[in-house]
Amino acid sequence: MMPHVQLPGHAAGWTSKDRAAVAAGIGDVCRRKGFFFVHNHGIPADLIRNAYVEMQRFYQLPLAEKRKYDATEQSQFLGYRGLGRERSRTHSGTEACEQYRIGNTTDELALPSSVDFYHAHFPKSLELFHHLTHLGDGILAACALDMGLAENFFTGYLDSPLHRLGLNYYGASHPSDVGSTVGYAMSPHIDLSLLTILDQDEPGLEVRDSDREWLEVPTVPGALFVFLADYVQRWSNGLHRAAPHRVSAVRRDRMSIQYKHRPDYGVVVRPLDTLTGPADPPTYAPLNTGPDYVTALRAILGR
Numbered sequence: 001m002m003p004h005v006q007l008p009g010h011a012a013g014w015t016s017k018d019r020a021a022v023a024a025g026i027g028d029v030c031r032r033k034g035f036f037f038v039h040n041h042g043i044p045a046d047l048i049r050n051a052y053v054e055m056q057r058f059y060q061l062p063l064a065e066k067r068k069y070d071a072t073e074q075s076q077f078l079g080y081r082g083l084g085r086e087r088s089r090t091h092s093g094t095e096a097c098e099q100y101r102i103g104n105t106t107d108e109l110a111l112p113s114s115v116d117f118y119h120a121h122f123p124k125s126l127e128l129f130h131h132l133t134h135l136g137d138g139i140l141a142a143c144a145l146d147m148g149l150a151e152n153f154f155t156g157y158l159d160s161p162l163h164r165l166g167l168n169y170y171g172a173s174h175p176s177d178v179g180s181t182v183g184y185a186m187s188p189h190i191d192l193s194l195l196t197i198l199d200q201d202e203p204g205l206e207v208r209d210s211d212r213e214w215l216e217v218p219t220v221p222g223a224l225f226v227f228l229a230d231y232v233q234r235w236s237n238g239l240h241r242a243a244p245h246r247v248s249a250v251r252r253d254r255m256s257i258q259y260k261h262r263p264d265y266g267v268v269v270r271p272l273d274t275l276t277g278p279a280d281p282p283t284y285a286p287l288n289t290g291p292d293y294v295t296a297l298r299a300i301l302g303r
């Protein structure tokens with residue numbers, strides 16, 4: 001069963017009362033499942049459509065043009081991840097898709113040879129990014145309330161947040177192009193974010209429910225799909241569940257937009273004292289959103 005939640009309009013306009021109402025609406029589902037659709041989010045449908053138009057245009061460019069935006073250490077792994085670039089974390093091959101990442105860089109990782117991306121191909125996607133940031137902030141505040149924290153608990157960790165907008169393209173021929181030997185286009189994983197907000201133009205996303213059953217996530221016009229990720233699960237010592245997900249082998253070209261709501265560089269995420277104790281010892285190790293994140297990116301993208 002896919003949970004569906006009605007939101008009180010665009011998150012930029014939410015009051016404390018609205019955030020409390022959202023917390024009441026999602027709390028149980030955050031604890032049991034960690035994924036849900038949101039309706040009435042107030043993000044203009046046009047922006048989402050236009051982001052797909054930009055993606056379509058970009059991915060049709062000649063490879064040499066796309067490679068000018070290659071994701072490297074110099075770009076802090078923002079930009080283009082071509083076919084065969086991202087190694088799977090669960091098998092010996094690569095993910096069967098092309099990707100593009102938009103987001104801010106951090107001075108902490110600036111190199112003498114740094115490149116900065118102006119994301120010239122994606123102006124509408126950038127606009128969408130800002131709307132999704134409001135939604136991410138709003139849902140996170142609701143999560144905080146459900147964890148018994150102040151609604152602004154996470155705000156102190158989001159001064160120069162390294163949010164990421166992922167624009168993925170799964171071509172029908174990509175699995176054979178990369179010599180895929182697995183039955184899915186992206187390997188099962190949980191995201192390295194607080195939470196992720198996703199839209200897809202074709203079904204393909206699957207989430208693993210708490211009974212370990214894989215569920216196909218349908219496309220629901222007007223709704224966005226939200227799932228909780230590593231940092232919320234870790235911070236809450238598992239009170240809120242991160243949703244494992246994967247992308248099935250697609251038969252038709254498919255695109256997805258995933259917005260990953262991420263904290264500052266260098267935040268240590270560890271189970272909260274208020275959610276641990278003799279009866280609930282910490283079950284997650286501390287993780288640093290700076291160096292540990294870079295290590296994870298190098299493992300899948302490093303050359």
Ligand SMILES: O=C(O)CCC(=O)C(=O)O
Pocket residue numbers: 166168186191198200204205245246247256258
């Ligand atoms: O394309 C999708 O639906 C999911 C992609 C994904 O899980 C990711 O990029 O982290």
Ligand SMILES: [Fe+2]
Pocket residue numbers: 189190191245
């Ligand atoms: Fe993911």
